[in-house]
Amino acid sequence: MLNKSLIEDVLNAALSTGGAFAEVFIEDRLNTSIGMVGGKVEKAISGRDYGVGIRIYDGIKSVYAYTNDSSKENLIRVAKETATAVKDCEKDIHINLMRNHINNIHNIIIPPNDVQNLDKVDLMRRAYCAAKNYDEVISQVRVRYLDYEQNVLIANSEGLFVEDKRVRTRTSIEAVASANGEMQSGYFGPGAHMGFEFYEKINIEEYAKEAARIAKTMVFAKPCPSGKMAVVIDNGFGGVIFHEACGHGLEATSVAKKTSVFTGKLGEKIASEVVTAIDDGTIPNAWGSQNIDDEGTPMRKNVLIENGILKGYLVDKLNGIKMGMPSTGSGRRQSYKYAPTSRMTNTYIAPGKESLEEIIVNTENGLYAKYMGGGSVNTATGDFNFTVSEGYLIKNGKIDIPVRGATLIGKGPEILKKIDMVGNNLDYGQGMCGSISGSIPTNVGQPAIRVQGITVGGRKEER
């Protein structure tokens, strides 16, 4: 990408007004995305992102600039212009960068750029056929494929100079079922920090059929009743409950400003003792993993909650200064267009002892959320919401009829205390998480859990 002496010059220019820290983030990324509707490829686009982000901070004052023009003159000009926004005194400094070598734990076997487009389309077509042929009520299927190779170079005034390569691919399937003038959809979107070998490890047809099965089940489902009830949330993407209800509130982004409901609660019991929660960016080839975060700090396994006790936050460098804590390798950003901040990676509730069957049998009445959709949270109040994409009523300890249109709402701190059973079937689901440093790939995960008395939003009666 750019050579060391040029970057040293840029960092020197960035600190020429007396800033305490400067950083350069260079990104060169190749993207491919293909869209298929009704079994036909409609759109295919590929391209190259290339840009440089320069960040300077002094105390808690932070400035950021980015540009696509990486010529020396332009970068020095941008660095100086940015520097004047920090302070306006003169300072002569000199930075020496030392190359850091990273330990690559995410092996890529088949780089997506070495794969022919036709092979990618073939994969999509297999997914389409599996979903479409699942049942005659399946009226439409959309398949989207994407891959990218992101090469980054991160250097800072502490002497760091490190490069990393992130390769990710994902295929999402949306099946629509139509019956009696109604339409419902089912979705699955497996992805990984992997090359095209990912599709040898998973069976895309199984995911496609599952999307179709969800759509079919939901089109014949009755509207979910509303009220407070016990909810059993199954494994995998169900982990979105922890992500929304708690994870965002543990990010230094809001903790450092004391605007999170979890501020100042380290060492306190914030969840029921069956809850142990972890954010682990080191899981080999997982969707939310990377060797280093977007500030160049190696990613780690961070225990957030252990047996109900709050053990740690997710911290980036700048917020770490405000909080007096070291970075936990959690500084992430969508691209060079964003200053990094603390974010989640692969976040999950650790497995417990019970099987899903045992949890259901022990739940007299309630809701079984087999699959969850997305959600959001207000980190200041802890109010969260998320949707159930496939749900069933539980009656007398047995799974009863399917219900649709359920939304779960509550307050993060309260819900954590109401988790009273944790299953043994840990799994993960892939998502894109949006926050102030952009949209980034994150895994959510959990085994099946049971939450007592959560507000389920549905319909009073059939319309």
Added chain:
Amino acid sequence: MDMRQLVKILFERGREKEIKDMEVFIQRKKNLNIRVFKGEIDNYSISDENGLSFRGIYNGKMGYSYTEKLDESSIDILIKEVIDNAKIIDSNDAEYIFEGSNDYKEINNFNEELENISNEEKVNFVKSMEQEALKADKRVEAVNYCIYGEGMEHNLLINTKGLDLENKSNTAHAYISVMVKENDDIKTGANYGISNNYRDFDFKTLSREAVHEGISMLGANSIESDNYPIILRNDAAASLLNAYSNIFSAENVQKGLSLLKGKINHSIANSIITLVDDPFMEGGIMLQSFDGEGVASKKKNVIEKGVLKTYLYNLKTAKKDGVKSTGNGYKASYKSVTSISPTNMYIEKGNISLEKMIEKMKKGIVITAFQGLHAGVNIVSGDFSLSAHGYLIENGKLSRPINQITVAGNFYDMLKNVEELGDDLKFAIPRGGGYIGSPSLKIKELSISGK
């Protein structure tokens, strides 16, 4: 390198590789973002970016590519990718490059004054906005987001069929979210403004309304689950319409992903509803004279007195339905393929004030905000179930704040059950795509679940 020179070489080499028609979309953007926390600049970001989007017809199919490295070194790869991507297209609905419309309305959506105001002045604006909120009420604990941002966009659309169009626009936004606290009860309130006229931003109004919104929610709790008459306040109504704006896209209709299929000239909403798509709307951030494919923009009624009059078309979908493009072809950025989007689309306002609407209601709920709109709405079925907050109305008065409830219904049914329109049109925070507005809406009833 001169952009036009680069385009010339790109077209020449593309022709040598047998790409028939070609088009280039070049976007230059400059952004400024200022975020303040406790009197200090928490984030200050400036940027200057360029991107080039290239598309072309190879063997009858359209391929796309783009780059952020705008120099000759990118040309060969742009061409190769367009060819590779065109090769896999098997849709029968042909995309094509447009030779241009006869007339383009002249539009000025660039306010030079915005660029002439110093960044110091803008930083002071954000600091003042925060200060104003902090001193407005002692229960204000913190201002968790206090932001001013602006963007300039300069687009060039050039193709081998002779089209050569250019536009330049700028826009600014301010956003404030406050955190208020009374005993252990924490609530937030937010407010925003969007304009390219700096004088439209009044830090006092923005912060006071955000504080008022937060304070008025203190002590909120849930309510008995039931069906209630509902007033969707203008901003909440606009955000819901925004979430469903894609149902009017001809692409979704043709693909069987919108229940509006076959509904042209049918009544789909209460007869008081007229939904307008107006690319020439004064103050609209989607103010434009041509769309993402170079088609002249035009104003039209999508719903007229409850009757669906047209879908939103781009060239490809219009050709398929044997109609003309409505000028709603959309290119979100140089990194995107062409799709469909509303421009400035809004429900025409009525003539009753929100206050009056509340006064007339014996018992019901005003919804002031929805949460989780990206997840809790099913675009395909129209069903929604959304976390919300607002106020309980008893005997024509706001009696108390409500939160921890969900509002469930079906968007298509709701359009038919709108009984009154407020006189207070407001636009939602854009989420990419159209700029969507609505007045406050009185709805016959929606299903609320709470206690």
